[in-house]
Amino acid sequence: MDLLKPRPANSPPLTPLAFLERAATVYGDCPSVIYNSTTYSWSQTHRRCLKVASALTSLGIKRGHVVSVVAPNIPAMYELHFAIPMCGAILNTVNLRLDARTISVMLRHSESSLIFVDHLSRSLVLEALSLFPPNTQIPNLILITDQDEEETPSPAVDQVGPTYEGLVEKGDPGFQWVRPESEWGPMVLNYTSGTTSSPKGVVHCHRGLFVVTVDSLIDWSVPKQPVYLWTLPMFHANGWSFPWGMAALGGTNICLRKFDAKTIYAAIRRHGVTHMCGAPVVLNMLANAPDREPLPNPVHILTAGAPPPAAVLLRTETLGFVVSHGYGLTETGGLVVSCAWKPEWNRFPASERAKLKARQGVRTVGMAAVDVVDPESGASVKRDGLSLGEIVLRGGAVMLGYLKDSVSTGKCMTDDGWFYTGDVGVMHPDGYLEIKDRSKDVIISGGENLSSVEVESVLYSNPAINEAAVVARPDKFWGETPCAFVSLKTESEKPTEKEIMEYCRARMPHYMVPKTVVFMAELPKTSTGKVQKFVLRDKAKTLGESEVSRM
Incomplete structure (x- = not known):
């Protein structure tokens, strides 16, 4: 055995570019791209x-x-x-x-x-x-x-x-x-969203993109020759690797310059779409479209980018969408944690299924390890679904590093072999991961770490609310209290601030109930559809310190 080693015949550099050559041979006459x-x-x-x-x-x-x-x-x-x-x-x-x-x-x-x-x-x-x-x-x-x-x-x-x-x-x-001289050679450079004076340029190699592409197809169980609708921007982390993934399977790419709910539903019916991706904001748009109708055939939709509220998942699936939920970052080139659905969960009530699907789940088969650790000690947190820690990753999909920024690279990719994501999560007893917040979005109220995501999930279950985001508002006594910013589906039936608070109080611990509710026509979003919580945090600060009585 000691004499056996890599040779040119068994170690050509891995690259997803080779998928295109094969597609031209196997699927040469089949449609690859449809645009108008x-x-x-x-x-x-x-x-x-x-x-x-x-x-x-x-x-x-x-x-x-x-x-x-x-x-x-x-x-x-x-x-x-x-x-x-x-x-x-x-x-x-x-x-x-x-x-x-x-x-x-x-x-x-x-x-x-x-x-x-x-x-x-x-x-x-x-x-x-x-x-x-x-x-x-x-x-x-x-x-x-x-x-x-x-x-x-x-x-x-x-x-x-x-x-x-x-x-x-x-x-x-x-x-x-x-062809790449080495599979570790750089292939793409993606900047994290919201960068300005200190851009973080994420560099991925051929090998990493090959791994995450194949991994994503396996985990999502994508069959040969799917019909894929491009609602997820390709400029966003290279469309979570699916430009190369569709070539690997000989799929049909339905391209859209711009879209709304009406355009998506029309494209689904016209082209027989089978798969699509999108942030939770897209699910919310589809679920709340005024002219929405149940789909003629199931459409598999993969969502990520922010924890999707269970209420939004439930409404989307009642229309005929089969929702899968994953977790990834620009630094991983695609999704590396998925909800890993179990067949026996199909017997649960719809509301319980939606809660399970809202969890990020377990590592995909292409990842070596995923954990939630105490950021100070590096030790794994308790698997109780309550103990908060930082989500860490290890695997072939993780980036080479940040361009021209060895300091930031070293901070998130440490000597202990983990990539530190900056996301806060918990590990459930069954080994399933659930993201709770970005570390900067956790609200600390009276010494309690409060997940804004959990509060938002309850707000989304209110039939009057279209969008919701929760941030910290300074408080003289508690330090911080939850401040909810919401947009409504219609102005004709507008609940009061007190009614929103009472709705939450009936569904969550009292210390988690928003102490302030601000109504907005639309929540501010990044160019990739994520709510700009830093904008809302600034707005909450301008409200001044609240004077909430002790509870």
């Missing part, structure tokens, strides 16, 4: 990606260069998930909902060599580039035009530089794509 009136087959998508990779090489893009993309879920965005790393470069998908200043910081920090920009985001990117310091190298732009959209570029836009389709026309379909 455009349909591509897998053989066409493969050829287009090779041609773009070839054209990028002719432009001088080499191994290690960063190439950025500012685009919505359109065919070019999907293809660039393959084409950019196929020429050896590092893919950097930029959140197009960010402001010009933040995008400028990211482009400079990444030292982007080239930017692909959708024509509707061109002015945003030009403004970002105008903020570069003098004598700084400005990356060139490649314009992505859209023949299928009514909003076509103006003549002035048409005259600027090369276009994406121009690269496709000039590229070599026989191009031998640049």
Whole structure:
């Protein structure tokens, strides 16, 4: 045995890019991408990606260069998930909902060599580039035009530089794509949401993305040739790895530039959608759509990004959606913990099933270990569903580290072999993990650690409430008290602040009941649909210190 060792025949670098080659062979004539009136087959998508990779090489893009993309879920965005790393470069998908200043910081920090920009985001990117310091190298732009959209570029836009389709026309379909020298070589660079002056650029390698892609398909039990609706932005952690996952299975990618509940329901019926992903805000939108109807066939929907309230899960599933819940971060490239549903749970009442499904669950098969530990001692917390600790992870999907930030990398990836997430959770007696909060969102009231997520879950069960978020408000006696910000489904039946508090008091310990309720037309959200609790915390502080009587 000692003489056996890795050889070239058994140790080629793992990369999800190879899924595209196989798809072109196995599913060559099957639809790969559908967007409005455009349909591509897998053989066409493969050829287009090779041609773009070839054209990028002719432009001088080499191994290690960063190439950025500012685009919505359109065919070019999907293809660039393959084409950019196929020429050896590092893919950097930029959140197009960010402001010009933040995008400028990211482009400079990444030292982007080239930017692909959708024509509707061109002015945003030009403004970002105008903020570069003098004598700084400005990356060139490649314009992505859209023949299928009514909003076509103006003549002035048409005259600027090369276009994406121009690269496709000039590229070599026989191009031998640049395979990674090492599976540990960087493949993508993603910035965590909300970064400004100190961006955290998460770098993932070919191996890690291969692991998380295959892992996600296995855990979600995705069959061959699914019909996948792109409601999750591909710029958000590379669409949780599913651009590469759909190639692995020969799926059909239904692309949407923009969507609402009506558009989603129409696409489901038109294309026979079988799978989709989205944050809990998408589930809430689907569950509360005024013209919603039960689905003709079940649609599997994977949700993550924030703990989904059990009430929202229940309403979504009554429409015919089969909801799976997972947990992951930009730093893991996809979902690495899932609710791991057990068949015997199907016999439970609907409300109990929803509570179980709201838990994050257990590690996926591709992860080595997941735990909840005391952040001071590093010891595992009690498995009682009550003891709070920090969620830690270990496995092949964890990032290489933060670009140009060894200090932050060292803080979250320590010598004890864990990646510290900064999320607070509990471990249940059955070994299932449940996230309770981000560490900065925990409310400490009278010495009690209070989970804002638990309070929000009760608020969401109120039939009048559309959205809810709970943050800390300073209090003279308790230190902090829960302050609830809510939006309502309709203004015609508006409950009072007192009625909301009484509703909560009947369903939770009194110390957890919101002591303040603020009604808003809509809660502030990040560009990826998460509620901006830092904005709400600032609003709560402006209310001044509350003077809640002792209970």
